Amino acid sequence: MYILGIETSCDETAAAVVNGKKELLSNVVFSQLKIHKPYGGVVPEFASRNHLKKINTVIGQAIREAGIKLSDLNAISVTYKPGLVGSLLIGISTAKALAYALNIPLIGINHIYGHIYANYVNDNRKKFPGIALVVSGGHTSLFLCRGHNKFSLLSQTRDDAAGEAFDKVSKSMNLGYPGGPLIEKMAKAGDPGAFKFPSARFKKGNKLDFSFSGLKTAVWCTYNKNINVKNFNLHDLAAGFQKSVVDTLVRNTFESANRYKIKSILLSGGVASNSSLREAMQEKAKKEGLDLFCPPKEFCTDNGAMVAVAGAYKFKKGMKFEFGLEPDAAF
Amino acid sequence: MFTINSESSKKTEKIAEKISLLLSPGDVICLIGELGAGKTCFSKGLIRALGVKNKYVVSPTFTIINEYQGKYPIYHFDLYRLKNENELEALGFEEYFYGKGITLIEWADKMKKLLPKDRLEIYFSYVNENTRRIILKPKGKLWVSRDMESFSENIGS
Numbered sequence: 004m005y006i007l008g009i010e011t012s013c014d015e016t017a018a019a020v021v022n023g024k025k026e027l028l029s030n031v032v033f034s035q036l037k038i039h040k041p042y043g044g045v046v047p048e049f050a051s052r053n054h055l056k057k058i059n060t061v062i063g064q065a066i067r068e069a070g071i072k073l074s075d076l077n078a079i080s081v082t083y084k085p086g087l088v089g090s091l092l093i094g095i096s097t098a099k100a101l102a103y104a105l106n107i108p109l110i111g112i113n114h115i116y117g118h119i120y121a122n123y124v125n126d127n128r129k130k131f132p133g134i135a136l137v138v139s140g141g142h143t144s145l146f147l148c149r150g151h152n153k154f155s156l157l158s159q160t161r162d163d164a165a166g167e168a169f170d171k172v173s174k175s176m177n178l179g180y181p182g183g184p185l186i187e188k189m190a191k192a193g194d195p196g197a198f199k200f201p202s203a204r205f206k207k208g209n210k211l212d213f214s215f216s217g218l219k220t221a222v223w224c225t226y227n228k229n230i231n232v233k234n235f236n237l238h239d240l241a242a243g244f245q246k247s248v249v250d251t252l253v254r255n256t257f258e259s260a261n262r263y264k265i266k267s268i269l270l271s272g273g274v275a276s277n278s279s280l281r282e283a284m285q286e287k288a289k290k291e292g293l294d295l296f297c298p299p300k301e302f303c304t305d306n307g308a309m310v311a312v313a314g315a316y317k318f319k320k321g322m323k324f325e326f327g328l329e330p331d332a333a334f
Numbered sequence: 335m336f337t338i339n340s341e342s343s344k345k346t347e348k349i350a351e352k353i354s355l356l357l358s359p360g361d362v363i364c365l366i367g368e369l370g371a372g373k374t375c376f377s378k379g380l381i382r383a384l385g386v387k388n389k390y391v392v393s394p395t396f397t398i399i400n401e402y403q404g405k406y407p408i409y410h411f412d413l414y415r416l417k418n419e420n421e422l423e424a425l426g427f428e429e430y431f432y433g434k435g436i437t438l439i440e441w442a443d444k445m446k447k448l449l450p451k452d453r454l455e456i457y458f459s460y461v462n463e464n465t466r467r468i469i470l471k472p473k474g475k476l477w478v479s480r481d482m483e484s485f486s487e488n489i490g491s
Contacts, residue, residue, distance in 0.1 A: 087398070141396030162374055163393045171369050171395075207391070216393065217343075220370030224463055332397055 004077045006318060007065065007101075008311025008319035011094030011290075012086030012114045013141070014050045016057040019307035020069035020076075025315045027125050029068035030301075030308045033057045051089035058097050065307065073105065078322065080110040080314020082117060084331035085141075086243050091330035099328065108322035110314045114305075115142060115334060116154060118271040120313035121298040121306070130267050130296050134260045138252060138280075139272035140181075142334075143213045148269070151316045156334075157259055158211035165248055166274045168215035172244055174239060175223045186241045187277055193242030198225055200247040204255065211255050211262075218247055249283045257287055267294045271309075276300040336470045336482065339461065346372045347379025349468060353454075354383035357478060359406045359434045362450050364442030367458030373440045374412075376456070380438065381408055386429045394440070399430075407435030413444040452476035 004023035019030040040280075066073055081098035083091060102109040119135045135146040135154070144159040163171070166183060167298070173182025178189065200221050203214035222244045229235040252274075260268060270284055281297055288295035302308055340346045357363075363380070365373040378391045385404035394400040394412040402408040409430045430437050431450050442449060452474030459467045474480055 085397070159390060160392060161377075161390060164396060167393065167395050175369055216370070216374060221463075223368075223370045224460075332399070333401075 004318075005069070005075050006080045006110075006114070006194075006311050006314045007062070007076050008307045008309070008314050008318055009062065009079065009081040009094045010117070010307045010310045011054045011058065011090050012082045012084075013090060013305060015051075015305040016054050016061050017305060017307035017310075018058075018062045018065035019311040020065055021308070021311040021315050022073065023315075025123065025127060025312055027308050027311070028070065029065045030306060031065045031068065032063050032301075032306050044253055047059060050087060051093060054090055054093035061307075062097070062101075066081075069297065070264075076101075076105060076107055078102075078108045078110055078314060078318050079105075080310050080317070081328070082114045082263050082310055083111040083328050084113055085334045086114055086330070086332065088330045088332050089119040095330055096167065100261065102324050103326075106324060108215060108318070108324055109328060110317050110322070111328045112310050112313045112317070113334075115144065115146075116152070116329050117309040117313045118142075119146065119148065119154065119269060120316065121130055121271045121309040122227065122269045122296045123312050123316070124298060124302050124308045128296075130264055130269055130294075132263075133267035133269045133296075134256060134263065134265050134307055135269040135271065136252060136256045136275075137272045138165045138270075138274040140164060140170060140274075142166075142272060143215070143274075144254075145211060145255060147265070149261070158209050158255065160213040160214035160215065161205075162214050163219060165213070165215055165252065166272070168219045168244075168248060169274065170200070171219050172222050172241075172332050175219075176226055178241075181299055183277060184314040186245055187279065189238050189241035190245040190279065191238075191242075193236065193238030193240070195239075195242040195246035197236065197239035198243030200243055202247050202251040211259055213251060215248065215251075218244065245277075245279055249277075249280050252280060253283050253287050256284070257291060260291075260293060266292075270295065270297040271303060272292075273304045338468045340358065340372065340466050340468055341464055343372070343375045344468060346375045346468070347382075350376045350379030351383040353456075353470075353487050354380050356482075357384070357436055359436065360432070362431050362437045362439065362453040363392075363457045364453055365438065365440045365458065366443045366455060369458055370460035372468070373458055376458070376468075377410055377438050379442065381410065384408055384436065408431075409433075409437045411437065411439040411442040413439065416441075416444060433481060450474075 008019045016033040020028045079098045079102045118137045133148045143164045145157040146154045170182035178185040386402040400410045455471040457469040
């Protein structure tokens with residue numbers, strides 16, 4: 004059995020093939036990062052146009068590298084939400100046309116759940132029941148995963164996503180885009196204790212919710228106050244900011260595990276490639292006697308492999324092609 | 335033009351609540367100011383005051399637009415990641431502005447040329463860690479005809 008996974012929800016055009024044993028046979032990602040870099044963020048109209056330019060090449064390469072023919076495919080899975088509608092549409096339309104022509108089922112994948120499945124790429128160890136933290140430029144959410152495709156949302160950010168905070172802080176410190184790797188690099192040579200930022204915590208409502216907007220503002224204020232001060236160390240500021248984000252993510256994740264008596268934690272999303280977060284999670288997991296799963300960095304950012312694997316776990320014998328799949332911007 | 339100081343995020347939400355009383359379908363509100371100046375906080379207060387019960391009213395930076403259904407449809411835009419006005423035109427943003435909902439636009443200064451004549455511009459600036467200055471600038475006949483004078487007398491209290 005072969006399943007093709009297609010991902011175009013934001014600025015990566017990606018496709019991958021897995022076999023019946025859920026082994027990854029190919030994984031092609033075309034990143035538009037270079038195109039968007041001068042603008043300090045993703046430009047939706049560009050993203051959509053570039054997906055259109057690249058999608059056939061990317062799929063063709065994924066099929067070739069897997070050593071199969073299009074006609075060997077048994078199903079196609081594609082990200083249908085959430086994301087930029089114009090971008091999603093390119094992936095969905097291509098997947099629909101292919102599945103229709105090949106007369107094979109089309110499986111819609113929620114991008115966020117796809118991120119969780121990045122933990123199952125070339126790794127079929129049992130991880131559910133688990134607590135999944137999906138943390139990226141657009142999302143910061145905790146899920147209780149009772150089993151395959153049985154996920155419920157526990158909490159999410161009330162304002163900015165963690166990755167968004169990295170991007171905005173990076174921009175206000177004049178470091179550039181994307182903010183994650185740049186802040187991480189700056190923070191390495193800094194003292195995380197030099198500038199202490201509180202980690203947001205809610206008294207009212209869902210205590211597991213996240214908030215990074217206040218932190219973003221606090222860092223910006225500190226930057227402006229100190230920019231002309233002698234010996235002001237940007238490394239320290241980056242380290243202090245990063246520590247606050249990491250502390251919040253670790254705290255809420257383990258509190259969820261504790262609340263639901265879960266022994267397994269799954270990390271995913273672009274921010275999960277941050278070394279400081281991975282280390283802090285690992286350390287805490289060891290201390291608490293929990294298992295921590297975290298995909299290799301290449302599967303943390305958007306990719307087709309996670310969509311293909313999620314599709315493989317959703318695929319059922321007797322599934323038929325259906326036209327109904329539509330893009331949706333919201334979760 | 336009216337200037338109000340807000341000493342906390344709670345007060346910013348309260349001010350938004352009071353402004354919500356002035357609104358009717360088709361209104362466009364432009365929010366302008368630096369990162370962390372209170373635009374999203376204000377939006378939250380306004381969207382909730384318009385009867386949206388969603389637990390999460392979040393930053394639309396990633397999605398560019400979030401839609402809500404309250405008393406009226408509400409379109410919450412964030413142009414932070416966009417650069418060029420041509421792209422906005424291509425995305426069909428005007429359809430929202432001249433529709434039946436209430437449109438909130440963060441970073442509206444990025445698309446000055448495309449904004450409708452009738453709009454309420456709200457400027458946010460940083461005074462100190464907790465305090466923000468909020469300036470209301472009604473633009474166009476529609477907003478000038480509204481009784482902003484008596485409204486502004488109790489908005490700050």
